[in-house]
Amino acid sequence: MSELAIHGGNPVRTKLLPYGRQCLDEEDIRNVVEVLRSNWLTTGPKIQEFERAFAHVAGTREAVAVCNGTAALHAAMHALNIGPNDEVIVPAITFASSANAVIYQGGTPIFADVDADSLLLDPDSVISKVGPRSRAVVAVDYAGQPCSYDLLRDIARRFNLALVADACHALGAALGEKPVGSLADLSTFSLHPVKHITSGEGGVITTDNPALAERMRIFRNHGITLDHRQREAIGSYAYEMTDLGHNYRLTDFQCALAMSQLQKLPGFLRRRQEIAARYDAAFAGNECLRPLRTRADAFHAYHLYVILLELSRLSVNRDAIFGALRAEGIGVNVHYKPVYLHPYYQKRFDTRPGACPVAEKSFESMITLPLFPEMTSEDINDVVTAVEKVLGYYRR
Numbered sequence: 563m564s565e566l567a568i569h570g571g572n573p574v575r576t577k578l579l580p581y582g583r584q585c586l587d588e589e590d591i592r593n594v595v596e597v598l599r600s601n602w603l604t605t606g607p608k609i610q611e612f613e614r615a616f617a618h619v620a621g622t623r624e625a626v627a628v629c630n631g632t633a634a635l636h637a638a639m640h641a642l643n644i645g646p647n648d649e650v651i652v653p654a655i656t657f658a659s660s661a662n663a664v665i666y667q668g669g670t671p672i673f674a675d676v677d678a679d680s681l682l683l684d685p686d687s688v689i690s691k692v693g694p695r696s697r698a699v700v701a702v703d704y705a706g707q708p709c710s711y712d713l714l715r716d717i718a719r720r721f722n723l724a725l726v727a728d729a730c731h732a733l734g735a736a737l738g739e740k741p742v743g744s745l746a747d748l749s750t751f752s753l754h755p756v757k758h759i760t761s762g763e764g765g766v767i768t769t770d771n772p773a774l775a776e777r778m779r780i781f782r783n784h785g786i787t788l789d790h791r792q793r794e795a796i797g798s799y800a801y802e803m804t805d806l807g808h809n810y811r812l813t814d815f816q817c818a819l820a821m822s823q824l825q826k827l828p829g830f831l832r833r834r835q836e837i838a839a840r841y842d843a844a845f846a847g848n849e850c851l852r853p854l855r856t857r858a859d860a861f862h863a864y865h866l867y868v869i870l871l872e873l874s875r876l877s878v879n880r881d882a883i884f885g886a887l888r889a890e891g892i893g894v895n896v897h898y899k900p901v902y903l904h905p906y907y908q909k910r911f912d913t914r915p916g917a918c919p920v921a922e923k924s925f926e927s928m929i930t931l932p933l934f935p936e937m938t939s940e941d942i943n944d945v946v947t948a949v950e951k952v953l954g955y956y957r958r
Contacts, residue, residue, distance in 0.1 A: 566955055568889035574948040575891025579941055581932045582756030585830065593822040597815040605789040608814035612821050619824065620743025620768040624775035627766050627817060628782050631730045631752025633810040634765030635663035637778040638748040642724050644669040648697040653683040654900040654921035656702040660728045661901045670911070673902045675918040679855035681705070681868070685713040698724040703732035703742060706863035707856060711737060711745040726750070733758040734831045735863035743768040758830055758863060759823035761816035782810035833935040834864040837942060841867055841931065844946040850875050850953040864933060866897055871927040876956045880927055883952055890948040895930040
């Protein structure tokens with residue numbers, strides 16, 4: 563067996579392969595430049611054009627564009643009037659923004675556990691976390707796979723809770739015939755460079771509720787009822803601030819990029835699924851790891867490809883495997899540490915280990931492998947080779 567790079571051997575790759583990366587072409591650049599040469603760089607016509615196109619993809623009446631995925635989550639919490647004394651149930655395995663947005667509104671996130679095989683929100687754990695102050699549930703479509711929205715919708719109705727989808731991993735995914743974006747009362751998306759499409763930074767909220775959409779549009783514009791273009795159209799300077807909002811606007815040239823990218827989404831999704839299928843085939847039967855379980859009734863968008871290490875079959879822990887793979891030139895990552903174990907949460911809410919045992923155990927064994935549409939066949943082979951090399955070396 564060849565010596566590991568971390569021990570001085572030759573690496574599989576000399577240049578690091580990132581876990582994710584944007585995919586831009588000349589058409590994207592031309593569309594951005596066209597807007598840069600126009601009269602409107604922000605609050606212009608591209609905003610509504612993009613929102614209409616995005617709503618069509620999500621299968622909803624409304625889409626509201628904001629400056630990033632965190633702003634999308636915050637706007638959703640604001641639209642639902644989450645405030646002090648309110649609790650919102652959030653999965654333990656997610657990026658911190660899913661929970662932080664609740665705190666921005668003065669609410670308290672309550673962490674529920676995840677399913678051991680998919681790392682999606684566990685409906686039974688949600689039920690166990692419902693209390694008299696519960697107002698909403700945030701379901702995270704982890705890695706690009708939709709949650710169990712049929713069960714979560716029943717729970718939301720039973721306890722009079724709003725259902726919010728953190729779909730930042732799942733643009734283009736679907737459950738049966740229903741696209742992600744239309745499965746919850748409000749669904750939030752991210753347009754960060756590692757996501758399915760990008761605007762540099764950006765976010766979107768989809769909903770079938772026009773009143774909630776209007777509330778979020780005012781919120782993204784300082785709480786002001788009319789933006790500059792609307793005032794220009796009616797020839798007026800007057801506006802009113804009716805709420806305390808934020809400057810969460812997305813620019814027109816960012817929307818131009820996102821519009822151009824949105825047209826490429828079907829191809830991006832096909833390539834992501836092809837790469838995931840290559841990984842599935844390569845790792846089938848490998849007793850040192852297991853990929854996440856996928857639902858037969860779901861169309862998986864594969865933002866991430868996550869493996870769970872079988873640590874009982876390895877002589878080292880996850881961090882050692884992580885370091886060895888990075889040394890081989892494979893830019894693996896970890897998604898995510900349970901949110902309540904971060905120092906801020908432990909200090910602010912006195913959270914402790916043991917609250918969500920499945921999430922904590924999964925965190926100790928998870929590794930995210932590279933996956934983005936421009937990966938070549940050679941890139942995929944390098945990832946597989948490095949994983950087999952490292953796990954073979956450390957296998958008990």
